[in-house]
Amino acid sequence: MRQAKAPRSKAGPPVPRRGPGRSGWGAMGRPCYGRRVPGASGITEEGRERTRTLVRVAGLLRREAVSLLAATALLSLGAVLALAYPQGVRFIVDGAIAGRDPAELVRAALLLGGLSVAGRSILFMLAGERGVRRVREQLFQSLISQEVAFFDAARTGDLVSRIGADSASLQGLLSTYLAMALRHTITTLGALVLLLVTSPRLTGLMLLVVPAVALGAVHYGRKVRALGRRYQDAVADASHVAEEAFSSVRTVRAYTAEALEVERFGAATGAAYQAARRRAIAAGTFMGAASAGVYAAAAAVVGYGGLLVARGALSAGALTAFLVYTLLVAMSLGGLADLWAEGMRSLGAAEKVLALLDRVPAMPLTGGARPACAGAIVYEAVRFAYPTRPEAEVLQGVDLSIGAGEVVALVGPSGAGKTTLGALLCRLYDPTSGAVRLDGRDLREIDPAWLRGQMGVVPQEPVLFSASVEENVRYGRPGARGEEVVAACRAAHAHEFVSAFPEGYATRVGERGQQLSGGQRQRLAIARAILRDPRILLLDEATSALDAESEALVREALARLMRGRTTLIIAHRLSTVASADRVVVVDGGQVVEVGAHAELLRRPGLYRRLVERQMLGA
Numbered sequence: 001m002r003q004a005k006a007p008r009s010k011a012g013p014p015v016p017r018r019g020p021g022r023s024g025w026g027a028m029g030r031p032c033y034g035r036r037v038p039g040a041s042g043i044t045e046e047g048r049e050r051t052r053t054l055v056r057v058a059g060l061l062r063r064e065a066v067s068l069l070a071a072t073a074l075l076s077l078g079a080v081l082a083l084a085y086p087q088g089v090r091f092i093v094d095g096a097i098a099g100r101d102p103a104e105l106v107r108a109a110l111l112l113g114g115l116s117v118a119g120r121s122i123l124f125m126l127a128g129e130r131g132v133r134r135v136r137e138q139l140f141q142s143l144i145s146q147e148v149a150f151f152d153a154a155r156t157g158d159l160v161s162r163i164g165a166d167s168a169s170l171q172g173l174l175s176t177y178l179a180m181a182l183r184h185t186i187t188t189l190g191a192l193v194l195l196l197v198t199s200p201r202l203t204g205l206m207l208l209v210v211p212a213v214a215l216g217a218v219h220y221g222r223k224v225r226a227l228g229r230r231y232q233d234a235v236a237d238a239s240h241v242a243e244e245a246f247s248s249v250r251t252v253r254a255y256t257a258e259a260l261e262v263e264r265f266g267a268a269t270g271a272a273y274q275a276a277r278r279r280a281i282a283a284g285t286f287m288g289a290a291s292a293g294v295y296a297a298a299a300a301v302v303g304y305g306g307l308l309v310a311r312g313a314l315s316a317g318a319l320t321a322f323l324v325y326t327l328l329v330a331m332s333l334g335g336l337a338d339l340w341a342e343g344m345r346s347l348g349a350a351e352k353v354l355a356l357l358d359r360v361p362a363m364p365l366t367g368g369a370r371p372a373c374a375g376a377i378v379y380e381a382v383r384f385a386y387p388t389r390p391e392a393e394v395l396q397g398v399d400l401s402i403g404a405g406e407v408v409a410l411v412g413p414s415g416a417g418k419t420t421l422g423a424l425l426c427r428l429y430d431p432t433s434g435a436v437r438l439d440g441r442d443l444r445e446i447d448p449a450w451l452r453g454q455m456g457v458v459p460q461e462p463v464l465f466s467a468s469v470e471e472n473v474r475y476g477r478p479g480a481r482g483e484e485v486v487a488a489c490r491a492a493h494a495h496e497f498v499s500a501f502p503e504g505y506a507t508r509v510g511e512r513g514q515q516l517s518g519g520q521r522q523r524l525a526i527a528r529a530i531l532r533d534p535r536i537l538l539l540d541e542a543t544s545a546l547d548a549e550s551e552a553l554v555r556e557a558l559a560r561l562m563r564g565r566t567t568l569i570i571a572h573r574l575s576t577v578a579s580a581d582r583v584v585v586v587d588g589g590q591v592v593e594v595g596a597h598a599e600l601l602r603r604p605g606l607y608r609r610l611v612e613r614q615m616l617g618a
């Protein structure tokens with residue numbers, strides 16, 4: 001079940017993108033970093049890609065340049081102070097032996113050090129958070145503008161973590177990591193020079209160890225990066241399992257599948273743990289070896305240094321300073337290794353974020369003609385397969401024309417393609433071939449936002465937002481006044497139950513409207529469509545969850561609403577269908593019968609069979 005990744009990455013249509021050389025769906029879940037170009041020198045290509053990513057991230061954070069530069073200056077000051085520190089130690093040790101008072105020096109150093117640390121951390125954090133906020137907003141804007149097919153293929157959890165954790169690590173890349181790397185480099189190089197000045201012979205001894213540690217660090221960095229990616233993927237899988245279980249908790253409970261879900265989650269966290277374990281072992285082994293090397297070097301330096309002091313070739317203060325410098329070098333190198341691993345991880349995250357930021361929606365939100373709308377609809381040899389399942393043709397050559405103001409009922413067996421016909425009319429998808437026309441114009445020439453502005457849709461599974469009743473209804477027309485909202489609710493026969501709530505229109509409906517009954521959700525969705533006052537109405541099983549009496553009332557309200565508007569009613573119930581001007585029977589992705597209810601009843605065909613079944617059942 002968890003295997004959905006591979007088909008998903010193949011499924012998408014080719015999508016134009018601004019970014020260089022990425023495939024449209026590579027942007028989605030599975031990481032596209034670390035790819036190597038076959039044949040070519042992979043590492044340089046990878047390096048170039050990373051440089052490009054860094055440059056892009058720098059571009060995103062350029063408005064914080066002043067803060068970041070100031071913070072970097074303070075950080076460099078800190079590095080210089082750290083380098084001066086052992087000299088101070090030397091001064092104090094040798095001075096104490098000679099009987100001098102170091103209080104002035106200590107005070108000045110502490111003040112300067114404290115201020116620089118406070119200043120830089122505040123500057124970095126604020127600049128970083130501002131940058132992250134902008135990236136998050138841009139990313140959300142980019143994501144919400146993607147075509148519907150993109151969301152069919154995406155995992156919500158993945159998108160959410162792009163906006164959350166991945167965006168945050170983008171900020172770390174440029175601010176903290178680069179600055180800390182700079183600081184560690186200054187410290188390492190400076191300390192090495194000062195080591196040489198203090199005692200060339202001891203330095204030579206110490207340098208025997210450093211290259212080995214450095215090489216190990218590079219190797220370790222690579223390994224940890226690869227293992228880290230695997231770990232992150234595994235964690236994402238686990239979150240996905242959890243998310244799915246929580247959002248379908250009613251189904252889980254009804255089928256007493258808690259243990260099964262726990263097991264699934266356990267398997268997912270198990271995979272994450274395996275990846276983490278390998279990473280821990282790789283990291284631990286390296287750190288163990290490195291610190292053994294460092295201790296050995298320190299022991300050798302102390303031993304040899306002690307000998308030099310005893311011989312009078314080195315002062316006690318100089319040896320102390322030397323040891324502190326050695327410690328500085330070790331810490332800075334260790335810091336650099338950590339930063340490297342961390343930075344690589346963030347680069348991976350940044351690449352995913354950038355890929356999504358750059359993604360050009362296959363279908364733009366706006367742009368195109370905004371003609372006057374009479375409301376005549378024509379489906380012309382429409383063939384269609386969902387992009388996520390390109391091999392299954394859902395509509396197989398649909399020809400259908402609906403006059404302006406006509407009320408047409410779409411009926412047919414489940415899975416016939418009725419909802420899909422509606423989705424094409426809203427231009428949630430484009431036909432694979434053929435065309436859908438509004439007043440003779442191909443929908444692809446029309447501004448999609450304008451088009452959707454002409455339509456009121458009551459979907460088969462109406463979804464409400466976790467907001468108040470009023471806000472949910474007002475979604476149909478954001479500028480609507482309070483009285484208009486109430487009037488729409490009255491027309492949809494929702495006013496009675498809404499005003500029976502203690503909090504009335506301010507009642508919160510819960511996530512996806514879960515705190516309402518199915519019929520109540522439907523009536524609010526109808527109120528939303530009524531409030532929109534559209535040219536074209538699309539009612540997909542809009543009253544299916546209502547009892548016969550409520551349905552009759554709502555139907556009467558809808559009949560009033562439909563007057564003069566082109567209406568597509570998708571319904572199974574005979575009572576709803578019979579009132580339509582024409583009935584269109586869809587089966588297996590094709591229109592099989594068209595005609596008035598009475599006329600179709602006279603013919604032996606699918607419609608008559610469907611109706612007879614229902615009469616028998618009723």
Ligand SMILES: Nc1ncnc2c1ncn2[C@@H]1O[C@H](COP(=O)(O)OP(=O)(O)OP(=O)(O)O)[C@@H](O)[C@H]1O
Nearest residue numbers: 152386388389394413414415416417418419420421
């Ligand atoms: N988002 C999607 N991605 C892939 N396939 C889909 C998607 N939505 C629907 N389908 C498939 O398209 C076919 C037609 O579905 P559609 O929802 O249009 O049927 P319907 O006529 O509305 O049925 P019902 O009466 O049950 O609502 C079905 O086989 C379904 O599995």
Ligand SMILES: [Mg+2]
Nearest residue numbers: 418419420460
């Ligand atoms: Mg349907």
